[in-house]
Amino acid sequence: MPRPDRGFCLSPAVKFAVVVYSSPASSQAAASAYQFVRTLLNEGHELYRLFFIADGVENANRLTVTPQDETNLPQQWHGLITKYKLDSVACVSSAIRRGILTPEEADRHNLDAHTLLDSTEIAGLGQLIDAAVNADRLVHFG
Amino acid sequence: MSILFTISKPPALGLLESCQSIIEGSDALLLLEDGVYYSLREDLIRPLGRIPIYCLEEDLLARGLAEKTFELIQQVNYERFVKLCTEYSKVVSWF
Numbered sequence: 704m705p706r707p708d709r710g711f712c713l714s715p716a717v718k719f720a721v722v723v724y725s726s727p728a729s730s731q732a733a734a735s736a737y738q739f740v741r742t743l744l745n746e747g748h749e750l751y752r753l754f755f756i757a758d759g760v761e762n763a764n765r766l767t768v769t770p771q772d773e774t775n776l777p778q779q780w781h782g783l784i785t786k787y788k789l790d791s792v793a794c795v796s797s798a799i800r801r802g803i804l805t806p807e808e809a810d811r812h813n814l815d816a817h818t819l820l821d822s823t824e825i826a827g828l829g830q831l832i833d834a835a836v837n838a839d840r841l842v843h844f845g
Numbered sequence: 846m847s848i849l850f851t852i853s854k855p856p857a858l859g860l861l862e863s864c865q866s867i868i869e870g871s872d873a874l875l876l877l878e879d880g881v882y883y884s885l886r887e888d889l890i891r892p893l894g895r896i897p898i899y900c901l902e903e904d905l906l907a908r909g910l911a912e913k914t915f916e917l918i919q920q921v922n923y924e925r926f927v928k929l930c931t932e933y934s935k936v937v938s939w940f
Contacts, residue, residue, distance in 0.1 A: 717931045724940070731878045731904075732853060732940065742923040748931070840930050843938040845853070 719743050720838035722754045722831065724845030726761030727769075727776035733762050736844035737779060744787055752834040753784070755823070756794040759845075760803045763793050763823040766816075777820060784822040791823040792830045847871040849933035852880035853940045860939040861889055870896060875921070875929060877901040884914040891917065901926060 721740055725732035740750060755762050762780055769775045784791045798819065799808055805825050806817040819825060835841050850868060852860050852875075861874075861883060868874065873896055876883050881904045883890060890898055902920040905911040911920065921929070930936050 714928070714931065719930070735853070735878060738923050739926065743927045743930075746924060746927055748927065840936055842930060842936045843940070845938065845940040 716748050717743075718749045718751045718837070718839045720751045720754065720834035720841045722756060722834075722841065722843045723759035723762055724757050724843065726758040727767070728761070729758055730845075732844040733759065733776055734774075737776060737783070739842065739844070740789075741783060744783075750787070750789055751838040752830065753780075753789055753791040754794070754831050754834060755792070755797070756831070757797050757845075758801075760793045760798040760801055763791070763798075763820045764803055764818050765820040766818050781820050781822050784820075789822075792826045793819060793823050794831070795825045795827055798825055846935065847873070847933045848935045848937050849873050849875055849929055851875045851877060851936065851938045852883065853878040853938070855879040855882045856886050856889065864937075864939050865893060868893060868896065870894065873897040873899065873929065873933060875899040875901070875926065876918075877904050877926075881905050881908060881910060884910055884918050887915050887917075890915075899925070899929060 721736055723733055723736045727733045744750060762777055764777055767775060767777045793803060803819050804814060804817045805819050809817040850864060850872060854860055881900050884900050897919060898917050899921045900918045902922055
C-alpha cells in the first residue's frame with residue numbers, strides 16, 4: 704500500500720484573529736463568526752485571539768437566555784473557547800456601557816451582578832492592535 | 846498583494862458599488878449572509894471582470910438561492926472559506 708505523501712496535501716497552519724461586531728440577536732454575523740472559528744480550528748489552523756467589540760460583546764453575556772429550539776450562541780462560544788483554551792477578549796468600553804461586566808467591574812461600579820462569561824477577559828483596544836500585528840490574517844464579522 | 850473582499854449585507858446597501866473601484870484583477874470577492882443576494886444581480890457582478898466570485902453555499906441554501914445563481918458564482922463551504930483566507934494575503938470585510 705503506498706504511503707501517504709506527507710507534506711504534499713497538507714497546507715501550513717495559519718494564525719488567525721477574528722473580530723466580532725454584532726450581537727447574536729441582531730444579525731447573522733455572530734453565528735457566521737462562530738462557524739468560521741470552529742472550521743479554522745478543525746482545519747488545524749491557530750486562533751491567536753477572538754475579539755468582541757461594539758454590540759459583539761453580547762456574545763460573551765453569560766445571562767443570555769434563548770428559546771429551547773434555538774441555539775444559545777454565548778454558551779456555544781463558551782464551549783469552544785474552553786475546549787481550545789482560546790484567547791477571548793471583550794473590548795472594555797464596549798462592554799461596560801452595555802452592562803457586560805466582570806466581577807471586578809461590577810464591584811467598582813457598585814452593581815450587584817456580573818455578566819461576562821468567565822472564559823472571556825475584558826481588555827482595551829491595544830489587544831486588537833496586538834492581534835492585527837501578530838496574526839497572519841485578521842477577519843472581521845459584522 | 847491580493848485581497849479577498851467579503852460582503853455580508855444585501856445589494857440595497859450598495860457596498861459593492863463602494864468597494865469595486867479598489868478591487869484589482871488579482872483579488873477575489875466572497876459573498877456571505879445577506880451578501881449572497883448579489884448572486885441574483887448579474888448586472889452588478891459581471892462588470893467586475895475575471896476575478897473569482899465565491900458565494901457561501903449554506904447562506905444560499907438558507908435563502909432558497911442555491912439553484913438560482915449564474916455561472917460566474919462559485920459555491921463554497923466554510924472549509925473553503927477558511928482556505929481562501931489563507932490563499933489571499935489580506936481579508937477585507939465590508940458590512
